[in-house]
Amino acid sequence: MLTKQYSVKVFEVTLEDENEFIAFFDKNYVMFTNHLISIYGDVSTKIENYLQEKNLKYIINTELPKNRVSKNSPKLQEIEIEKAPQKEIKKPVEKIQDNLKVIDKLVRSGQELKISGDLLLLNRVNSGGSILIEGNLIITQIVEGDIRCNGNFMMLQASSKANIVFHEVEVDNRYLQDKLNRVELINNEIRITPVLKETKWA
Amino acid sequence: MGIIIAVISGKGGVGKTTTTANIGLGIALNDKKCVVVDFDIGQRNLDMILGLENRVVFDMVQVMDGEANLKQALIKSKISPNLHFLAASQTKDKSVLDSEKIFKLVTDLSAEYDFVILDAPAGIESGYEHTIEFADRAIVVVNPEVSSIRDADRAIGILDSKSQKVKDGSEVLKYLIINRINPKMVQSGEMLASEDILDILNVPLIGKIPEDKGIIDASNQGKPIILDTNAAAGKAYARIAARLCGQEIPLENVEEPENGLMQKIKEMFA
Numbered sequence: 358m359l360t361k362q363y364s365v366k367v368f369e370v371t372l373e374d375e376n377e378f379i380a381f382f383d384k385n386y387v388m389f390t391n392h393l394i395s396i397y398g399d400v401s402t403k404i405e406n407y408l409q410e411k412n413l414k415y416i417i418n419t420e421l422p423k424n425r426v427s428k429n430s431p432k433l434q435e436i437e438i439e440k441a442p443q444k445e446i447k448k449p450v451e452k453i454q455d456n457l458k459v460i461d462k463l464v465r466s467g468q469e470l471k472i473s474g475d476l477l478l479l480n481r482v483n484s485g486g487s488i489l490i491e492g493n494l495i496i497t498q499i500v501e502g503d504i505r506c507n508g509n510f511m512m513l514q515a516s517s518k519a520n521i522v523f524h525e526v527e528v529d530n531r532y533l534q535d536k537l538n539r540v541e542l543i544n545n546e547i548r549i550t551p552v553l554k555e556t557k558w559a
Numbered sequence: 560m561g562i563i564i565a566v567i568s569g570k571g572g573v574g575k576t577t578t579t580a581n582i583g584l585g586i587a588l589n590d591k592k593c594v595v596v597d598f599d600i601g602q603r604n605l606d607m608i609l610g611l612e613n614r615v616v617f618d619m620v621q622v623m624d625g626e627a628n629l630k631q632a633l634i635k636s637k638i639s640p641n642l643h644f645l646a647a648s649q650t651k652d653k654s655v656l657d658s659e660k661i662f663k664l665v666t667d668l669s670a671e672y673d674f675v676i677l678d679a680p681a682g683i684e685s686g687y688e689h690t691i692e693f694a695d696r697a698i699v700v701v702n703p704e705v706s707s708i709r710d711a712d713r714a715i716g717i718l719d720s721k722s723q724k725v726k727d728g729s730e731v732l733k734y735l736i737i738n739r740i741n742p743k744m745v746q747s748g749e750m751l752a753s754e755d756i757l758d759i760l761n762v763p764l765i766g767k768i769p770e771d772k773g774i775i776d777a778s779n780q781g782k783p784i785i786l787d788t789n790a791a792a793g794k795a796y797a798r799i800a801a802r803l804c805g806q807e808i809p810l811e812n813v814e815e816p817e818n819g820l821m822q823k824i825k826e827m828f829a
Binding site: 465486501 | 717759761
């Protein structure tokens with residue numbers, strides 16, 4: 358006999374309004390692809406077909422063994438999920454370099470650079486200026502404006518005025534202030550490493 | 560052909576019009592023929608600062624529309640025969656401006672004068688775009704504070720993309736004037752230092768003007784501060800005008816508070 362023991366994440370939901378249920382899953386189903394959905398209530402074939410179509414695993418009106426059951430409140434808490442991923446995080450281009458552009462131009466307030474590949478900027482980004490880039494980004498002078506980057510990595514130094522968003526996550530620019538920093542996405546985590554260390558000559 | 564210079568700032572109230580009046584007069588006092596044109600249609604002020612408000616009969620919109628000829632509309636300054644002034648319309652608004660007419664006006668003026676100085680309106684709308692459209696050079700006036708710097712940065716960005724010179728593949732020469740420097744506040748770090756401003760804007764400095772209470776009175780009297788040879792701001796404007804006329808004058812450090820005794824000791828050892 359072959360046995361295995363593991364835990365599964367369960368998402369419990371009570372079904373009251375079919376339309377509301379479908380609307381909720383239309384928006385959030387991506388989050389539950391690795392969950393077991395435990396539904397309480399009258400589940401019609403319409404709902405079942407819908408869940409199968411979305412390839413979601415579910416059980417209906419099944420009492421699951423669990424440690425912390427709130428018996429006093431049989432009605433389950435409503436869950437509001439605010440930050441639903443509208444789209445899955447795009448896998449960044451695997452290539453280390455993609456159509457590199459080198460620009461030595463001051464990005465002034467109100468100016469916007471939209472770039473699909475990689476960019477090496479040899480000048481400042483002033484407060485009010487912005488760069489929207491799908492590839493990798495290196496800026497050798499200080500950034501005081503807005504950056505939206507979806508590449509593998511960014512290397513930059515930013516002042517406290519800057520607004521830096523990397524893969525739709527705002528990067529705390531306290532970590533970017535002193536030196537040139539390498540910002541990269543590793544296993545869905547943003548990692549910031551300062552790269553310019555003071556060279557100490559013995 | 561004379562040089563067409565637009566005086567710009569982005570933000571209002573930083574001293575564009577005062578700068579235009581003083582530099583225009585300064586150039587005229589350097590024996591160059593100069594005309595200053597108020598492009599702030601609907602909100603003219605330059606006439607008052609030059610003390611010529613009671614002399615305005617025709618304005619530049621009437622000239623552009625052919626209702627008056629240029630000679631009739633140009634007002635000669637009481638202070639220097641080399642300086643002329645062309646008023647903005649006070650009744651119309653900036654929508655009357657039209658590229659072709661402006662081109663004709665500024666080319667006619669630059670044929671007659673060594674310097675044509677255009678006082679741009681504040682902001683970055685069509686009135687501003689028309690002012691910079693045919694400029695050869697631009698004087699950027701800023702105050703040492705962040706909002707003025709950002710607005711100037713935006714104005715320079717527009718200048719670098721929308722002026723005719725840039726469209727022709729050339730470049731508009733730019734000069735920076737840092738106005739209203741309060742030496743004490745710079746020393747204590749409350750005001751942005753000139754080096755930081757130059758870093759951000761990347762425009763060569765042509766002069767720094769210290770804050771001077773005399774400027775308000777000078778404007779009210781219609782006698783630009785450059786005529787006051789004792790005023791620090793007046794001297795600073797005179798130096799800028801001379802630099803524009805091609806004289807090499809080293810930049811003075813207006814950020815150090817003047818100290819009579821120290822100054823004298825320095826001079827003794829110099």
